[in-house]
Structures are given as C-alpha cells and as structure tokens.
Amino acid sequence: MFQKYVFPRNVSAAVHLLNEHRGNARIMAGGTDLILDLQNGKYSTDCIVDITRIEELKQISEENGNIVIGAAVTHNQATKSFLVQQNAAALAQASAAVGSQQIRNISTIVGNVVSAQPAADSAVALFALDAQVRVVSADGLTVMPIENLYAGIGKSTIDSTLSLVTAVLIKKVEPGEGSAFVRLEQRKALTLPMLNTAVKISVKDQRIKEARIVMAPVGIGPVRATESEAFLKDKMPSEEVLQEAGRLAAENANPRDSLVRGSRNYRLAVLPVLVRRALEQAINNAEGGGF
Amino acid sequence: MSYLQLKCIVNGDLVELDIEPSELLIDVLRDRLNLTGVKKGCKKGECGACTIIMNGDAVNSCLVPAARAQGAVIETIEGISKTGRLHPLQQCFIENGAIQCGYCTPGMIMSAKALLDKNPHPTKQEIREALAGNLCRCTGYVKIEKAVEQAAKIIFEITEGRGTSK
Numbered sequence: 001m002f003q004k005y006v007f008p009r010n011v012s013a014a015v016h017l018l019n020e021h022r023g024n025a026r027i028m029a030g031g032t033d034l035i036l037d038l039q040n041g042k043y044s045t046d047c048i049v050d051i052t053r054i055e056e057l058k059q060i061s062e063e064n065g066n067i068v069i070g071a072a073v074t075h076n077q078a079t080k081s082f083l084v085q086q087n088a089a090a091l092a093q094a095s096a097a098v099g100s101q102q103i104r105n106i107s108t109i110v111g112n113v114v115s116a117q118p119a120a121d122s123a124v125a126l127f128a129l130d131a132q133v134r135v136v137s138a139d140g141l142t143v144m145p146i147e148n149l150y151a152g153i154g155k156s157t158i159d160s161t162l163s164l165v166t167a168v169l170i171k172k173v174e175p176g177e178g179s180a181f182v183r184l185e186q187r188k189a190l191t192l193p194m195l196n197t198a199v200k201i202s203v204k205d206q207r208i209k210e211a212r213i214v215m216a217p218v219g220i221g222p223v224r225a226t227e228s229e230a231f232l233k234d235k236m237p238s239e240e241v242l243q244e245a246g247r248l249a250a251e252n253a254n255p256r257d258s259l260v261r262g263s264r265n266y267r268l269a270v271l272p273v274l275v276r277r278a279l280e281q282a283i284n285n286a287e288g289g290g291f
Numbered sequence: 292m293s294y295l296q297l298k299c300i301v302n303g304d305l306v307e308l309d310i311e312p313s314e315l316l317i318d319v320l321r322d323r324l325n326l327t328g329v330k331k332g333c334k335k336g337e338c339g340a341c342t343i344i345m346n347g348d349a350v351n352s353c354l355v356p357a358a359r360a361q362g363a364v365i366e367t368i369e370g371i372s373k374t375g376r377l378h379p380l381q382q383c384f385i386e387n388g389a390i391q392c393g394y395c396t397p398g399m400i401m402s403a404k405a406l407l408d409k410n411p412h413p414t415k416q417e418i419r420e421a422l423a424g425n426l427c428r429c430t431g432y433v434k435i436e437k438a439v440e441q442a443a444k445i446i447f448e449i450t451e452g453r454g455t456s457k
Contacts, residue, residue: 004293005358032354034398035315036335041305048312050359076348101402103336106355110316189423190337 004047010054011136011166014163017049018162019138025049027160029071030107033115034097045161051257053204057166066132075104075112075122087172089199089285090179094125097183100190100231110165116156119193119217125181126188126213127222128198129170137163150221156162176209177202178286182278184270193217194261195271197249199278203286208232211274211282213245218253225275231281242279246272299360301326302370310357315342317352319360320367325355328397332426339425342398343367349405351424368397371404379445380404389438391419391429399425403439411447415440 008014018025025047028034039042051057057070060081067083076094078084085092091109098104098112098121098213112122113133118260123146131146132283146168151157179200185191191265196216200211211232213225228248234240255267294309301324320326320343329352332340333364336351343352344366347457371378381401383389390396399422406413406421413421428436 001313003312007361013457028356029358031356032336032351035354035356048356048358052359099336101405101421102339102342102349102424103354104349105350127295146314242392273402276326 002045005050006047007050007053011051014051014054014164015136015138017047018164021047021161023161025161027252028116029111030074032107033105033111045235051164062172063169065172067172069109069168069170071108071110071164071166073106073109075099075109076202078103078109078122079104081262086169088125088179089127090125090181090200090282091122091170093172093181093263094121094183094198097121097181097185097193097196102110102211102260103190103289110168113146113168114156114158114160114165116150116154116221118153118221119196121181121183121193121196122216124216124222125179125198126168126170127224128181128200128212129179130200130212132169134166134169135163136166141166143169144225145219150169153199153220156181174202176204176286178282178288180201180259180278180281180282180285182274182281184267184274192260193257195267195274196280197271197274199275201279201286202280203237203283206236207234208237209234211245211279213249213278215249215253215271215275217221218267223252223254225252227251228275237279237283243272245279246274246276294359295361297361299362300364302366303373304425312356312358314357316343316355316365318346320352320365321356326367326369330394332394337426338395338398339402340395340398341420342401342425344401344405344408346451347405347408349421349424350362351404366401366448367456371400375450377451378404378443379384380407380442381437381443383442384435387434387438387441388431389434391414395425395427395429399435400426400450407439407443411443413439 028048052072057072075098079096109122112120181198183193184195198214200212214222216222228245243251250271255264257264297310315437320329330340341352353395
C-alpha cells in the first residue's frame with residue numbers, strides 16, 4: 001500500500017512532508033475510512049503523514065469566542081467534552097452516533113468532514129452550527145465555511161496530498177441559542193443513517209430569531225432547509241408551527257431510493273417528523289442555557 | 292521500503308520488531324506475535340472480533356496501522372489471565388452461556404474489559420453501548436450482557452477486598 005509512515009511533530013512539518021513528496025504523500029488522521037480506501041484502491045500513496053501525534057491538533061479549546069476542535073480530536077473525545085456538550089449539543093449527539101465505541105475511539109471529527117460522505121453525522125451537525133474550518137497548505141492558512149468543503153458525494157475540496165484541515169471552529173453558544181441532532185437508523189449502532197438532521201436555533205422573547213436546519217442524505221452533502229428556515233423567523237414555536245416547518249423542510253429534500261437507506265417515498269414521509277423533533281430538542285436545549 | 296522499528300508493550304511485555312510501514316496492527320499481533328485470539332472477521336471495523344485495548348481504549352485492530360502502536364500499551368485476550376486463573380469476565384462468560392461458537396468472544400471480552408476498567412458500575416445501557424460494535428451470530432446478546440453485569444460485581448468485590456476474594 002505505502003512505503004513510508006511518518007509522524008510529523010507539528011503542522012508545518014506535515015505541510016513540508018506533503019510538499020517534499022509532491023502529491024505522493026497523504027494526510028491521515030484517525031484513518032478508519034482511509035485505511036479501507038487505500039485497501040480498496042480508491043486512493044494510493046507512497047507516504048502516510050499521520051497527524052495524530054501533533055499535540056495542538058489533539059486539543060479542544062476556547063479561542064476568541066469560538067471553540068476550536070483540532071483535527072486529531074476523536075468522536076469519543078468530543079462526545080465527552082464539557083465544552084462541546086455546552087456549546088454544541090448537536091455535535092456531541094452526532095459524534096455519539098458514529099460507528100461503534102471502537103470506531104469512535106479512533107475516528108476524528110475533521111476526518112468525518114474531509115471524507116465528505118453525504119450523511120456524515122458530525123458534518124451534518126457542523127453545518128447546522130455554522131462551523132468554520134482552518135486549512136493549512138504551503139500557501140499558508142485559510143479559514144472557510146464548512147460548506148466549501150463538499151465537492152460531490154464522497155469528494156472533498158480538500159486535497160489531502162497538498163493541504164490539511166487543522167481545526168473546526170464553532171461559535172460559543174449565546175443565551176437563547178441551542179442545537180440538536182436527530183437520526184433515523186435501522187439499528188442503534190454501526191449503521192449508516194437513513195436520514196439525519198441537525199438544527200441550531202436562536203430564541204428571544206419566546207420567538208424564533210433564527211433557525212439553521214440541515215438534512216442528509218437528501219442531496220450532495222448536507223442540505224439546508226431554506227424554506228423552513230425562512231418560515232420560522234419571528235414565529236412562536238407552537239406545535240403547529242413546528243409541524244409546518246417540518247413539512248416545508250421536505251421541499252428542499254431530494255432523497256433517492258436506496259436499498260440501504262430506504263425508499264424515497266418513505267424517507268420523504270418521515271423527514272418532517274425528524275425535523276420537528278430536532279427543532280423541539282434544540283428549543284429545549286436553548287431554554288436549558290446551552291445544555 | 293523503509294522498515295520501521297516498532298517498540299510497544301503487549302500484554303505486559305516489551306516488544307521490539309521491524310515492521311513494514313503498511314502493516315496493520317491485527318497482522319502484527321496475529322502473524323508476528325502469534326496472538327491469534329485477535330480474530331480477523333470482516334476486516335473493515337464492523338464485526339469487532341479483532342477488538343484489542345490500546346492505551347486504555349477499545350479499538351478495532353484491523354483499522355489501526357501497526358506504526359501507530361509505537362510507544363503504545365496493548366492488551367489482547369491472551370494477556371488478561373496471565374496468572375493462569377481465568378479473568379472474571381472469562382469466568383462469567385462461561386457460567387452464563389455467553390459463548391457458543393466462540394469467534395466473537397475475545398473481542399466481546401476486550402470491549403467489556405475496556406468498559407469495566409473505566410466504569411466499574413455500568414448500567415445496562417452503558418454495557419450495550421460498549422458492546423454495540425461487537426457482533427455475535429449465536430447467543431442473542433442477553434447472556435453476554437448478563438455475563439458482563441456479573442463480572443462487574445465480582446471485580447468490584449475483589450478490588451474492594453470484600454466477599455470471596457480469591
């Protein structure tokens with residue numbers, strides 16, 4: 001598969017290694033997808049640049065009103081983190097839904113995003129949370145919205161032979177804000193989501209100021225329910241309003257018939273319920289002061 | 292090809308050996324160290340038969356590059372009853388009929404041990420979550436869950452010095 005395996009000490013050493021190998025070296029974080037992709041021949045490389053021993057990438061920290069989740073932070077680390085639970089309930093819930101205990105002990109949140117699967121649980125949550133990512137290459141550091149990372153199903157705009165995502169940034173929760181993640185699945189573990197949805201909501205004086213609703217897999221990458229978001233603005237979150245928001249969300253969804261994930265018709269029928277539940281939970285989360 | 296010098300602790304013993312950069316941990320454990328209790332099932336992280344404990348966490352050894360074990364402390368099923376007496380988890384799996392064909396058992400026990408090492412009094416839900424990444428085609432899981440609950444009690448009695456400490 002590959003002839004070299006290296007652990008750079010810091011981010012600049014990782015970028016240097018990528019440059020040195022001119023496209024023949026590839027970044028690996030957890031590797032739970034990449035190891036299989038290398039075995040299947042989706043990718044091939046001469047040199048693996050393993051970033052899991054770079055100290056700064058293993059941290060979850062606070063920085064200028066953001067929480068910063070390094071590229072080597074595992075799903076289990078995020079699920080158990082006080083900072084994540086407090087500021088990004090949707091991400092804590094989504095991270096707990098990935099794979100199994102053994103997978104979550106290795107797989108990373110950033111890896112989940114860079115793998116660019118259309119319904120990657122933590123990516124769906126990060127879309128709703130309006131996350132930004134830091135990307136480092138030989139050209140330096142750029143910060144971009146997470147939306148910019150999806151180039152197609154299973155395709156990221158990040159070329160891991162040239163650059164790496166070093167962290168995701170999520171704004172710290174303000175009073176009245178909350179988030180939630182809801183998933184429809186065949187079993188409670190080790191199963192792809194049939195549907196998943198994440199919501200971030202901001203409530204003031206009992207009215208919804210803003211809602212971000214994200215659904216997957218109902219298109220290429222996570223999809224925003226823009227109609228529903230516009231409808232919710234300045235509404236009181238009554239049962240009827242949330243139900244209507246769910247119905248409208250399905251208008252932005254275009255699921256396929258899938259043997260693994262269920263039929264298009266079934267998933268279109270269930271999606272409004274999931275969106276309504278996610279909204280209810282996010283509102284509860286907001287009222288609980290971020291918990 | 293540049294070989295890597297792997298140095299790690301496996302079941303309490305220091306291990307030093309040259310590995311190829313692309314070798315997986317499961318192959319090093321099975322084929323180089325003869326620890327064949329580490330079972331190779333699906334080879335893609337779905338069945339859990341290859342579960343080992345690395346630095347305190349349960350992981351699928353089929354998804355871990357061997358190079359990543361550099362400096363790590365690794366436990367496999369072979370290491371948990373070194374005194375020649377069965378580990379309480381092993382004993383309870385036998386007593387509860389939690390083993391039938393036995394293929395999933397080493398992985399099940401290592402997942403359960405990783406749980407009990409950190410959480411000596413798990414709830415049923417916590418046991419289920421910890422074992423959700425281990426498939427068993429024979430037992431139906433109920434007996435496995437009971438075995439882990441019983442083992443938790445025994446381990447607690449032993450470590451607290453109460454009851455019938457052996």
